[in-house]
Amino acid sequence: MPESGSTFRERVRTWLEENLRGEFAGLRGRGGPGREHEAFEERVAWERHLAAAGWTCLGWPAEHGGRGASLEEQVIFHEEYARAGAPAKVSHLGQELLGPTLIAFGTPEQQRRFLPPIAAVEELWCQGYSEPGAGSDLAAVATTATLEGDEWVLHGQKVWTSLAHVADWCFVLARTERGSKRHHGLSYLLVPMRQPGVEVRPIQQLTGTSEFNEVFFDGARTPREEVVGEPGDGWRVALGTLAFERGVATLGQQVGFRRELRALTDLAESSGAARDPVIAERIARAWLGLEVMRAHAVRTLGDSSTGVAEVSKLVWANWHRSLGELAMLVRGAAGLVAEAEPYELDDWQRLYLFTRADTIYGGSNEIQRNIIAERVLGLPREVRP
Incomplete structure (x- = not known):
């Protein structure tokens, strides 16, 4: 049973x-x-x-x-x-993104090689999508990969690459057909990080930490067979990965959000900030927003229709950014002073600063709204150069 x-x-x-x-x-x-x-x-x-x-x-x-x-x-x-x-x-990127992608699109040989060490947390992965000129506009990637004998040779730059400084491998979207544009001519490659031709430069964030990185490929190599799907079919595979990105883990994420909101409410009550009617209303709205977020997540669980993931990202990113702003409102003037020198932040300051990026990484608000407008509502496409 x-x-x-x-x-x-x-x-x-x-x-x-x-x-x-x-x-x-x-x-x-x-x-x-x-x-x-x-x-x-x-x-x-x-x-x-x-x-x-x-x-x-x-x-x-x-x-x-x-x-x-x-x-x-x-x-x-x-x-x-x-x-x-x-x-x-x-190991989130390996377990929740690349693993399901290889199960859906990979060859049996790729599955045998990569899935066991992901499951055992023996190899860590990062995602080579965004570039300086192609952030949320993924189809504009310019990193190239040229087939030389039995190896792909990569040249280009990726940016905002989470945990690249500790990753063993990177799944990279690269342009493999000379002269191709937009989503045509892209391939999805599996590239080892610990090799000559790969340079990782940490990006210092507002929080003072550096979990994002720039990654430079200057002649980096990977075997010919380490392309997921067919060469030139990278756009379809990359979209498949993005579809796995906002899965059931978002409900666990919301448990964390609820804990943050409860702690902030307790702080507002103990400090007397909750007596301010503006703050009290903001807290009430935050509680309502969290309930709406959960209801949407439960209702759309397992729904891969275009627009569902985009709405989900818009909802939680804007809610969480607003929570960071509310935290600073509750803290008042004390929130403007670092916890300790030289730049030690408390949890509320870190929440405020990092959530400024919530509406940018993983697909900016602008891109999410464009997808909903064009692909779901059928509105005219945005004019692009």
């Missing part, structure tokens, strides 16, 4: 309670956007502990090393993981 949702939830909750102890006890709440530098090696060890117990790659089919979990079970796991305060994952 299949396990009920409540039984599965209790099993997940019990396992997390029993394992977030001892050497892992200090990892609760560590990592995440703007804090990826925190306890990095310890978080890798924690994820390998998860992998050994079969708690990574839940949605992957069992034949590819996953758990074959249902959507309900995946949602439950992400919710309980967030409620337990378990540390942010370091």
Whole structure:
């Protein structure tokens, strides 16, 4: 008889309670956007502990090393993981983006080579999409890859590449057909990061940390067979990856949002800021917005229709940015002073500064609205040069 949702939830909750102890006890709440530098090696060890117990790659089919979990079970796991305060994952890009992409589009040889070390957290991945002239406009990428004998040779630059400084591999969208434009002539390549011809330069953020990077390819190489899909078919594969980006993990993300809002509400009440009618109304609106966000996520779970992911991104990004602004309003003048020298920030200052980027990374608001307008509502396309 299949396990009920409540039984599965209790099993997940019990396992997390029993394992977030001892050497892992200090990892609760560590990592995440703007804090990826925190306890990095310890978080890798924690994820390998998860992998050994079969708690990574839940949605992957069992034949590819996953758990074959249902959507309900995946949602439950992400919710309980967030409620337990378990540390942010370091292998998200491999497990949630590249792995499903290889399962959908990869060759059997690619699946055998790359899926096991992703599931075991033995190899970490980064995403080589955005470029200085092609941020959210992915079809404008200019990085090239030329086939020379049995190898692709890459030249170009990627930017805003999360965790590139610790990644072993990068899935790269590159132009492989000379003279091609927009989404034509692109290929999806798997490129090793630790080789001559790859330079990673950290980008210092407003938070003072550097989880984003510039990546320069100057003659970097990867074997001919490490193209996912056919050469020139990279646009279709890249869109497939983006479709996996906003999956069930967003419900776990919302548990974290709820925790942040609850803590901010407690701060407003203890400091007396909640007596200000403007702040009280903003807090109430934030609670309502969170409920709307969850209702939308539950209603569209598993729906891959054009526009669903874009609406989801718009909703959570704008809500979270507003929460950062509300935090500064609650803090008042004290929020303008760093916690300690030279630039030590408290959690609310870090939240405010990092959430300024929420409406940009992962597809800017402008691009999300264009997609909804053009592909869902059928409005005229934006004039492009």
